[in-house]
Amino acid sequence: MPRESLTREQIVRAAVEVLDAEGVGGLNMRRLGTQLGVAATAVYYHVKNKNELVTLAADLVWGEVELPDSAEIGWRTATSELARSVHAMIGRHFWLLAAMSTHLIYGPNKARYDDHCLAIYEDAGFTEPDADQASATVLMFVIGAAQGEAAEAAWRADLRRAGADEDQHLRDTIARIGEIAHQFPRLRARTMPSMETTPALPDEVTFDFGLRAILDGLAARLAT
Template structure:
């Protein structure tokens, strides 16, 4: 009997690890890459990776993906008998909770993105049947909301906030940025025009609104500023996940991709059709080039935004022009 597709994928990657083709710490093909190379569904690819993880051969690393586990970890898991067969699965079912499902799903999304998330993949990661997860969560859409609320719940604010509206807004924005850094998929939950009624997201908004409440501005202006600060963070954070998707799709890092584009940009700059662009390119080249770092751009934009608010306070007539 021909083994199911996911087991054939497992055997292939297991063989590559055993022969040293994939060494400890090496990145394992992503869910999307496996689906493309093997012509299988994302759920099948996710199940293959989950099986390898259960065997202790690979582990998820946030913002990197799945990597080959240290050899001693795999050896310990193998000596312990792997997942324990049907008895192990039954035990896992008994130990199942909504929190474990949510945390497993967050681990998948952190490593592979929301596109790789499925109820079947979460079940495989936990070593339980897919139907078991539905006893605790209605489906993927409900699961994503639970994941988001849990992730936003990681935000911690001091009992004694710093003095001054600006310091408090800076803390709120940086706290949110750190969450998106940890969980890039959060930035792709939906547009700012369709806010989600999540308790822990509202808790963040409440803290920011309280900081802006120190300003002598009408309530509509304060809420607009709240939305602008939030949008600044989310707008840049969306690129974190896009960056990872692009690398997974092309196999190129940002630096490698830019190296391949250099000739095309140079040709455009030399064409004479874009004088301002050409001038900037030449000046940047003369001063060592330009590296687009999202962390630095976030901080730069945050300070300019807060500078603008400060100017508006100095001249209240500019607040809503």
């Protein structure tokens, strides 16, 4: 593909595909060129460096978040649906959390999400400072809830790049977790992962519990 026919949008979408498969550590201009079927120099014609590319890719996936209408369903339901949409998006793109820890993520899609969050809380009656805090609090909860699954996906991506045996590493890790937990009474009393099972996806019940607790607190604050 000649560099003149290559577009910035094609590059960013290809970068997301590489990131989804290999994580931030697996993305470089040569690997991206291979994904696109072009020389790495053709990529540089459109994007300055990897950092800019990661920022652009991160903003692109924020565009996947669905924005519910709080006027139709109420602020609590809208906030809940928005939180679930962000959680699902992070689940599809595990590398985003790593990118957010090392890059300043900004762009029209992230701004679109931020503005809609503020609109939900302000329309519900929160003051502007409280709307800012509510938006940040819910997002921090969602990021925390997604951390475990994202970390496992990143770990698996690293093992694949190294050509390691994922299943064996997983069994060894679970066994080590069990050994450590056995030293502590409350952890020992709970069911530990077995050597024959893989870690479960994030517990939907736990996510619901945490989100409801936050929304209950926000509702109480709004009432006062």
